[in-house]
Amino acid sequence: MALSGRREIIADVRPLLRILGVARELLASYAAIVASGVLVAATGLAVPFIIKAATDEVVASMSGTGVGVPAVLWLAFLLLLVDLANTLITNVGGYLGDVMAVRLRSILSRNYFEKLLRLPQRYFDSELTGTIISRLQRSITETTGFLNMFANNFLPMLLSLAAALVIIGWYSWWLALLLLAVYPLFTWLTAITSKRWQRLEREKNAEFDIAGGRFAEVAGQIRVVKSFVAERRELDHFAGRYDTTIALTKEQSAFWHRMDVARRGTLNLIFFGIYAIIFSLTITGDFTLGVMVLLIQLVSMARQPVQSMSFLVDASQRAITGSRDYFQVMDAAVESAAVEADAPRPVEPSTAPGEPIVEFCDARFGYGDEVEVLKGVSFDVRRGERVAFVGESGVGKTTLSSLLLGLYPLTGGRLVVDGRDVGSIPLPELRAQVGVVFQDPSLFSGTIRENIAYGRPDASEDEIVEAARRAHAHGFIIGLPGGYDAEIGERGVKLSGGQKQRIAVARALLKDAPILVLDEATSSLDSKAERLVQEGLDELMAERTTLIIAHRLSTISSVDRIITLADGRIDEIGTPDELARTGGIYAELLELQHAGTKAGRRRLQRYEILG
Numbered sequence: 198m199a200l201s202g203r204r205e206i207i208a209d210v211r212p213l214l215r216i217l218g219v220a221r222e223l224l225a226s227y228a229a230i231v232a233s234g235v236l237v238a239a240t241g242l243a244v245p246f247i248i249k250a251a252t253d254e255v256v257a258s259m260s261g262t263g264v265g266v267p268a269v270l271w272l273a274f275l276l277l278l279v280d281l282a283n284t285l286i287t288n289v290g291g292y293l294g295d296v297m298a299v300r301l302r303s304i305l306s307r308n309y310f311e312k313l314l315r316l317p318q319r320y321f322d323s324e325l326t327g328t329i330i331s332r333l334q335r336s337i338t339e340t341t342g343f344l345n346m347f348a349n350n351f352l353p354m355l356l357s358l359a360a361a362l363v364i365i366g367w368y369s370w371w372l373a374l375l376l377l378a379v380y381p382l383f384t385w386l387t388a389i390t391s392k393r394w395q396r397l398e399r400e401k402n403a404e405f406d407i408a409g410g411r412f413a414e415v416a417g418q419i420r421v422v423k424s425f426v427a428e429r430r431e432l433d434h435f436a437g438r439y440d441t442t443i444a445l446t447k448e449q450s451a452f453w454h455r456m457d458v459a460r461r462g463t464l465n466l467i468f469f470g471i472y473a474i475i476f477s478l479t480i481t482g483d484f485t486l487g488v489m490v491l492l493i494q495l496v497s498m499a500r501q502p503v504q505s506m507s508f509l510v511d512a513s514q515r516a517i518t519g520s521r522d523y524f525q526v527m528d529a530a531v532e533s534a535a536v537e538a539d540a541p542r543p544v545e546p547s548t549a550p551g552e553p554i555v556e557f558c559d560a561r562f563g564y565g566d567e568v569e570v571l572k573g574v575s576f577d578v579r580r581g582e583r584v585a586f587v588g589e590s591g592v593g594k595t596t597l598s599s600l601l602l603g604l605y606p607l608t609g610g611r612l613v614v615d616g617r618d619v620g621s622i623p624l625p626e627l628r629a630q631v632g633v634v635f636q637d638p639s640l641f642s643g644t645i646r647e648n649i650a651y652g653r654p655d656a657s658e659d660e661i662v663e664a665a666r667r668a669h670a671h672g673f674i675i676g677l678p679g680g681y682d683a684e685i686g687e688r689g690v691k692l693s694g695g696q697k698q699r700i701a702v703a704r705a706l707l708k709d710a711p712i713l714v715l716d717e718a719t720s721s722l723d724s725k726a727e728r729l730v731q732e733g734l735d736e737l738m739a740e741r742t743t744l745i746i747a748h749r750l751s752t753i754s755s756v757d758r759i760i761t762l763a764d765g766r767i768d769e770i771g772t773p774d775e776l777a778r779t780g781g782i783y784a785e786l787l788e789l790q791h792a793g794t795k796a797g798r799r800r801l802q803r804y805e806i807l808g
């Protein structure tokens with residue numbers, strides 16, 4: 198039991214040691230802190246000896262054989278010097294510890310964020326943003342806090358303990374042995390506590406993470422919460438998670454303290470024995486009064502670490518759980534080897550105009566294991582061509598563009614872009630070639646200028662304005678207070694849907710990629726604005742390959758080819774004229790639109806198509 202317990206503790210400590218390994222550049226400052234810890238311990242250890250000397254001197258002087266007051270005053274002065282040195286070094290060590298902790302925090306946070314940026318899209322599909330943040334906060338706070346405390350408080354304590362044991366052993370080896378027995382006993386008692394404690398801690402953290410995730414989500418979409426008057430429900434849900442943590446903490450803490458009573462009770466018994474021995478041996482004359490005073494001080498020095506060990510064990514267990522959470526993320530499989538220094542610029546495709554630049558060959562894909570979204574899809578898009586995708590909502594149109602961006606790997610078949618299999622193209626390179634106007638405009642807080650230049654932060658003012666003009670956004674931008682420097686709020690909340698969309702179009706225009714995907718890029722514009730944006734898009738599309746997913750039949754009618762999708766497969770491919778005559782999905786949509794009946798409109802709505 199003891200052995201397996203100890204092995205468990207060692208296994209548990211590994212992530213903590215890994216954290217130290219990650220921050221190798223801090224080892225020098227960690228060493229300095231350790232050195233100051235040694236000095237603190239040394240100066241601390243000098244005190245009992247000086248007091249022993251003073252006690253002996255007092256006893257001698259009282260019996261008429263000592264030097265008297267001057268000697269004890271010198272000893273008191275020596276005590277002062279040692280104390281002052283101790284104070285000074287403690288504080289220097291404290292400073293070093295604070296700086297190291299914040300540097301460690303900065304390294305760990307940066308690595309964590311870098312790691313997140315390299316994780317595949319799939320990871321983010323199933324994690325709440327707030328949860329990711331809450332986990333980062335906790336892991337790092339607890340780990341750095343612990344390491345700082347360890348270096349600053351616990352290490353000096355351990356050192357004084359070791360020294361105290363040696364000195365006590367000098368006077369009485371079996372007294373030292375008795376004291377030594379305390380530590381394995383304590384460690385064993387801690388090990389049997391650890392497992393259950395950590396399980397409860399993990400459960401608690403999971404609750405905190407869920408609550409934190411929801412909190413961030415609610416704050417980000419407060420408009421929806423307000424509109425459905427769902428505040429109470431959100432509050433109850435949030436509070437409920439915290440209530441659960443109270444229950445878990447009660448269980449955890451009661452267990453912890455029960456074990457602590459057992460631990461400390463055992464210690465108290467052992468110390469009872471130790472004191473009884475010291476007192477008795479002094480009376481029998483084995484120890485002088487000075488030695489007794491020395492031993493009492495050393496024993497209390499040795500006792501202190503054991504008592505604060507409960508606290509340390511508590512903090513270290515939190516840190517262990519925290520570092521494990523941290524490494525769980527750090528060990529997740531990434532999609533790229535490193536974060537790219539700069540977004541690569543789009544390059545001229547090697548495919549000749551009119552040749553296939555995007556080829557889906559029997560492509561299969563599903564987000565999870567159960568449902569296949571694409572069940573073998575084959576088509577190509579030629580360089581310079583405009584191809585529209587039509588299909589019911591949820592059929593997999595946006596999925597096609599995600600695959601083109603390399604956000605997910607195919608589960609079967611092939612996807613070839615500009616003559617190369619997507620799997621063999623470095624992702625930044627692939628993504629540089631594909632410009633996307635997303636279905637949801639997805640802007641960032643910051644200024645309009647920053648948003649338009651998101652893909653090219655080095656773009657000149659002229660280029661930014663030109664992109665905005667072509668997206669028919671310039672007019673409304675200069676009307677905003679602040680113009681291009683107007684702050685648009687989180688995800689662009691201060692803009693209208695159509696304004697956001699036009700900024701997103703401008704952002705894609707500025708990127709100037711040879712392959713363009715417009716995922717319902719004009720869906721939240723009214724007909725007039727749409728016509729205007731459409732002109733910009735037409736100009737943009739003129740020189741490049743475009744994949745259009747559109748709501749409006751009017752947008753689609755001018756494309757080169759239409760691809761209709763149904764049930765995860767291609768239904769038809771052809772020019773708008775051809776497809777108008779085949780009686781397929783597109784023809785049906787056209788007919789319904791012309792008929793203008795209620796039933797027709799309903800059917801159109803299933804395709805989210807507006808007349």
Ligand SMILES: Nc1ncnc2c1ncn2[C@@H]1O[C@H](COP(=O)(O)OP(=O)(O)OP(=O)(O)O)[C@@H](O)[C@H]1O
Nearest residue numbers: 322564565570589590591592593594595596597636
């Ligand atoms: N990140 C995701 N994780 C799991 N399933 C997803 C994810 N994104 C989409 N799906 C599922 O994949 C299917 C295809 O979604 P997709 O977004 O490609 O549809 P769409 O054709 O673009 O629809 P719409 O016209 O409504 O935008 C849907 O059934 C959807 O439920």
Ligand SMILES: [Mg+2]
Nearest residue numbers: 594595596636
């Ligand atoms: Mg979609």
